[in-house]
Amino acid sequence: MPEKDLPHNHSKHESSKDDDFEVVIGLEVHAELATKTKLFSDSANHFGDEPNTNIDPVCLGLPGSLPVLNKRAVELSIRVGIALGSTISPCTFARKNYFYPDMPKNFQTSQYDQPLNVGGSLTLASGKKIGITRAHLEEDTGKITHIGGGGRIHDAKYCLIDYNRAGVPLLEIVSEPEISSGEEAREYVKELRAILVAVEASDGKMEEGSLRVDTNISVRKKGEVELGVRTEIKNVNSLRSLLRAVEFETKRHISAIQAGEELRQETRHFNEDTGETHPLRSKEDDMDYRYFPEPDLVPLDPDEKWVEEIREQMPALPTEKRVRLKEASGADDSVIALLVSRGVDDLVDATIQAGADAAQTIKLAEQNLSDGAGKLEADAFLKVVNMLQAGELSATQVKAVLTEVIENGVDPKQVAESMGFEAMDEGELEGLVEQVISQNPDEWERYKGGDQKLVGFFVGQMMKLTQGKADGKVVTAMLSKKAAN
Amino acid sequence: METALQIASAIKAGEASAVEVTQKHLALAKENEDLGVFLNLMEEDALATAKRIDETPDSDKQNLGPLAGVPVALKDNLCTEAVETTCASKILSGWRPPYDASVVKKLKQSDAVIIGKTNLDEFAMGSSTENSAFFPTRNPRNPEYVPGGSSGGSAAAVAAGFSPIALGSDTGGSIRQPAALCGVVGMKPTYGRVSRYGLIAFASSLDQIGPFTTDVSDAALMLQVIGGHDENDSTSIPDATPDYLESLKDQDISNLKVGVVRELSQGVSPDVSARLKEAADVLAAAGCGVEEVSVPATKYGLSAYYLIAPAEASSNLSRYDGVRYGLRETADNAEEMNIATRTKGFGDEVKRRIMLGTFALSSGYYDDYYVKAQRVRTLTINDFATAYEKFDVLLSPTSPFTAFKFGEKTADPLAMYLCDACTIPSSLAGHPAISVPFGVGDNDMPVGIQVLAPALGEMNIFRISSVLEREAPI
Structure with a gap:
């Protein structure tokens, strides 16, 4: 279909300037929960394994198999609910019916009209509160790779399906349409990710698909109450992409409105390479999912005592963690936020408490722990910091030693020795x-x-x-x- | 014909050989192959199991399981590890499950000898076993007649003496109705009493596995073996299974109140009506208080069932798409492949119900059909609850008529659906019910009397039906 998507391609006779418009954004964030096993069966929930090795009759939807709800997935979801101030509610599961080869049963077991977490909010660094509509549990699908053609299902020669991901627990966190810029959307996802990591609900890795963001976006003239035509953007795989996608789409909407063109309510695909969005399907193509209550599962009514127990055992939330690390290190807010979002703040804090130089510890963590701390513990980290301070290791050598310790949890002194790193006279x-x-x-x-x-x-x-x-x-x-x- | 209890007790006492018992039953089944009972007679596996049982040292035989050496037939919608399981559908032809259904595990642990997989209406949808994709099953009592369905193969296996016990599944009457038509005992336990793990789903909220037996004691024994909590089935009841056999020792039923359900006794054929009256008289003579009772919502059972069951089926059967297992037709793309596979793989009745169910769940119709049907379900539960305030068990015919001939009802789906009018209400309520043979009808084919009870009321069902069995006309 002809594309009239280019943001700069609008009429010269525009009656309104870009500044007269405001964008309204709501986000649906899918977080893979960090459980050991799948949502309804006991196969491992583990990224990156050989395809089709973490499978069983239930997650493959074999005839006769039945789902059994993973208690840990519910517990982690409740933690997120508590962190967001949601009401933990009696809930049910439903079947969302549609055919797709990555869906073993050709229906997805999800929560529909009765989600687990209802309401709540998330506070951005600016102090602005974004309302949370709901956060509900559902199962992930398998992963499909289209071979040949344009890499899409319709013209592919054949496709390969990996069901390792099928049945992995997802928590879908839906925000109110209260986000008003791409930057704010980015802040929201950053903070949400920090919360998910802090409560150990998810590893929050966007690059591995542990965190996926669907963006609902509409534009209206400032002062108007009614929302504009909404589009949904899929395939946004990083915070940077989120920002780019929102900016592109905002301009596209504004241009269309200014040019008097009609916007369609549709789902669009974000292209990482071009930074543009393209139509995926329109509302008219929307499938009738024929939701109905999942008869193979019983209603879930979280016991109040259990919820209280979870509340009492909640790990510290990012806000609290940031304050704690600030007090311990005196470092810049942005670095502190970064370390908290990586989930390494406790380690850094403990290392400093154990006597390590704060500035050096922060710096090492910032430079070397971008993928988490792995098997690195406070006493080992302290040794590394001290060795660096004493000039026993060069900056290059520190990197090598840390990599080894993070991966294998070995003693840094021994690593340095075995690598032949010794202080040079x-x-x-x-x-x-x-x-x-x-x-x-x-x-x-x-x-x-x-x-x-x-x-x-x-x-x-x-x-x-x-x-x-x-x-x-x-x-x-x-x-x-x-x-x- | 020997019962399961008799066979197990002889084998445990070292008085009988499991191999000989198995051979005898297998031989009978093979002689009568034209009855179309088995889709797969598992001769080798059965004899290997029997041999292992015989190899148990005599001193250890008393420690064998409660079904030691007892031949059992399984409806072919129960998953058996590495043994083809088809649901009598082309779409699953050749599929070998990588696991045993929970009930199959329990049978194996009880030292039963599984002799084969029995025929059924495709995906358990039907009341005559004429909907099998492979061949029909004939009624052993008179091969011109249907055995009922959908568990027609299992009912016929027991009626023909191929095995003293068989397992079937009952969604709206698929155990009780063929039991009635073949003249054997057929029991649908309380929903959740028996694990559904490994039962290939038709309508998940209604499906329940249960036994076919030659007498009530064997039914009690079987429910003890297959009942109980299973962590693989979220709808499984946590309560322990009572000792039903022990309760049968008390033959005094004079403390029980029996209600004959008016709505389920109307519109049935006169010969069946006459047997029902005699059954009520038998119970009255045994000292029960017997009265007629109205359970109004049961009138709407059939209509509600034919919305709820197809709705669930339309979703449950979506997985048969040619992608992962079973039949796959080649086509230009994935969607066309799905369509071609399902078009070829499913029979007419299955397609009819998938369409019905898809329609009932569709946006704009969901509230009028699915939701309203669920309200009828609630109403049914409430009306039963009112009746059970006054009565311990309820009585009705199992089927409005005795066995019919092949082709008699295939042209008119609604006439076929009426076969289950008496059995559906307790399915909707999730309640247990049994069909006990009680004399014959005008065509000399068996009549079944249905005994119903509230959830977990199996004990009273067994007590009442063992009296009916004892006093049944020959």
Whole structure:
């Protein structure tokens, strides 16, 4: 179909400016819950395994199989509900019926008119509160890969289906349409992710699909009460994409309104490469899901005592964690928020409490723990920080040691030793610096003449010579001292 | 014909050989292959199991399970590990489940000998076993007549003496009605009493597994074996299964009040009506208080059932799409493949019910059909509750008429649906009910009397029906 999507392609005779419009956004965030097993069966819930290995009769929808609700998934959902101030409610499951090859039963077991968590809100850093409509449990589908054609089902030559993901528990958190910019949408997802990670409900990894965002967006003239025509954007796989998608779509809506074109209520697909959205299906194509109560499951009425127990055992929430880490470290708010969202703040806090230098600990965590702390514990982290402080390890060596400890939980001293990382004697280092200078007289002259770019060259030569054992900073200091003489 | 209790007791006492018992039953089944009872006679497996039982040292035989060496036939909608399970449908032809249904596990633990998988109406949808995709089953009493359905194969297996017990499934009468038509005992337990794990779903909120037996004691024994909580079935009842056999020792039923349900006794054929009257008289003579009672909502049972059951079926049967198992027709794309597979794989009655159910759940019709039918269901439960305030059990015919001939009702689905008018109400309520043979009708085919009770009232059902069995006209 002809595309009239380009945001700059609007009429010159516009009667209103972009500033006259406001965007209204509501988000549906699907979070994969960090349970050991699936929502209705005991296969492992684990990302990245060999395809079709985490499967069983229930999640494959084999004839005769029946679902049994995973209690842990309910518990984690209740934690999220408590964190968002939702009312934990008696609820039921329903069947959402539609045919698709990644759906083993050709219906999805989900919550429909009676969700577990009702209402609530999420407070952004700005202090603005975004209302939460509901957060309900449902099962994930399998993962389908279309081979050949355009990578879509209709013209694909064949497709491969991995059912490892089928039946993985999802919590769908639906916000009220109260978000008013792409930046705010990003803030909302960031904070929601921090909450999910803090209460250990999800690992929140957007790149692995643990967190998926559907964006509902509409535009209206400022001051109007009625909402504009709504589109839903799918395939938004990172915070950056979320921002880009919202910005593109906002402009598209405004342009259409200004040009007097009719917007269609439809689902659109975000293209990462072009930064544009394209129609996926219109409302008229919407399937009739024929929801009805799931007869294979009984209603779920969380016992008040149980909810109280969960409430009492709730881990600290991001706001509290940020305050705690701020007090412990005095670091910048943005770095603190980052560490909290990664779920490494407790470790950093404990390491500092154990006596590590706060600034150095924060810096190491920021640079090396982007994927979580793995098997790194506070006492080991303390050793690493101290070794760095004492000059026993160079910055390059610290990275290597930490990677090893994060992965295998081994003792950092032993790792450093086995990697041959030992403190280099300053005298020895000085000798080597002189050797490098004498081997590269031209470069040395240019450096002395003020060409600072050559610092990198000399440090590089030193690293080569010492196999990374030299401390770059010390070498730099020596070079400038020698040049000044 | 020996009962399960007799066979198990002889084998445990070392007086009989399981292999000989199995061979005898298998031979009978093979001689009468033209009855169309088995879709798969599991000779080798059965003899291997029997041999293992015989190899138990005599000193240990008393420790064998309650069904030691007893041949059992299974309706072919119960999953059996590595053994083809078809639901009598082309769409599942060749499918071998990787697991046993919970009831099959229990049978194996009880040292039963599974001899085969029996014929049924495709996906348990029908009342004559004429809807099997493979071949019809004939009534052993007179092969010109249907055995009823949908568990016609299991009913016929017991009636023909191929096995003293068989398992079936009952959604709206699929155990009780064929039991009545074949002249055997057929029991539908309380919903949740027996785990449904491994029973291929027709209508999940109604399906229940139950036994066919030659007498009431065996039915009690079977329910003890297959009943009980199963963590794999969320709708399974946590209560322990009582000792039903023990309760049968008390033959005095004079403390029980029996209500004959007016709505379910109207419009039935005169010969069946006459047997019902005689059954009521038998119970009155045994000292029960017997009265007529009205349970008004039972009139609407059939209508509600034919919305709820197809609605659930339309969803349950969605999984047969050619993607993962069973039949797959080739086509240009996934959607066409789904359509071609389902068009070829399902029979007419299954398609009819999928369409009915899809319609009943559709946006704009859901409230008028599905929701309203669920209200009738609630009303049925309430009306039964009122009746059970006064009565311990209720009585009705199992089927409005005795067995009919092949093709007699196939042209008119509504006439076929009427077969289940008396059995559906207790299914909607989730209540237990039994069909006990009680004389014959004008065509010399058996009549079944239905005994109903409130949820978990199986004990009283067994006590009443064992008296009916004892006093039944020959």
